[in-house]
Amino acid sequence: MAIQTEALSKQYNGKGGCQNITLQVPKGVVYGFIGPNGAGKSTFVRTLLGLLRPTGGKAELLGKPLGDLEARRKIGYLPELFRYPDWLTGLQLLHTHADLLGLKSSLRPQHFTALLEKVCLSGREKEKIAKYSKGMQQRIGLACALLGDPELIFLDEPTSALDPLGRMEVRSLLAQLKQEGRTVFLNSHLLQEIETVCDQVAIIDQGKLITQGDWRKLCRFQNRYKLIASGLDQEVLSDLPYVIGSELRQNFEPEAGTALKAEWQIEIENTEELPSLVRILSDHGIGVYELTPLEPHLEEIFLYWMNRKEPENVDHR
Known part of the structure; x- marks a missing residue:
């Protein structure tokens, strides 16, 4: 499993956050993590990444316990509320992240070129980030998340600032990452995006896991x-x-x-x-x-489970 948690919790003074989340994310999939605003999605991701300390439960990333340095080197992350130094160029930002990763200077030119092509920023890397649109900043953030050639990638609302063409390009990138055998854990409010790229999802509400598995099998609309x-x-x-x-x-x-x-x-x-x-x-x-x-849409399934308002422990894989 790329991600495996058992009753993982992170609460603030016994309230909010996420509570007793148990889920399994197989390797080589694009996995959707969905829920309304304030459901605890970002808290859960930050806890997995070691940015928050759990208040209960346990978890493994790539077969290693939380905080393991070997596993961390194989993880990429694009936060929702990112902010990069706008006096840097896109290329300088990549070099900064490469320094943090310890990437050899001799490997950088070829690696940077491939990444910039992947995120459709070729030819714009020498411009200052201050001149980048929000969508371009999101693209350079994606490049930073992919810089270490990660096996597991956390993306928090990666298409929120993109136009329809940009969203289509990101969907294509996610399909390519999946084809390469990487695992993508995707937070998004855009259910149509999740439906297009994800086979498996988890639905969370009020900090609790409602259901998880192949989203087409979560449907209660038969025939x-x-x-x-x-x-x-x-x-x-x-x-x-x-x-x-x-x-x-x-x-x-x-x-x-x-x-x-x-x-x-x-x-x-x-x-x-x-x-x-x-x-x-x-x-x-x-x-x-x-x-x-008639095939169900993810929006129908999401609303069905949200209206039930009761967690289910069945894994519909």
């Missing part, structure tokens, strides 16, 4: 389908076997010479009955234009 059909109404749907729930989502204007089409969202009891369902619809004179499975 949902989009059905586009003509001549169908709620009464007919209610009488159909196998259908256990339905909702009209949209009506369509009829084309010349055709019946009114409508989009329904239906829930069926057993996917093996889909051929029979289509046949029954046809026997009723219903025109079926489309019947496709």
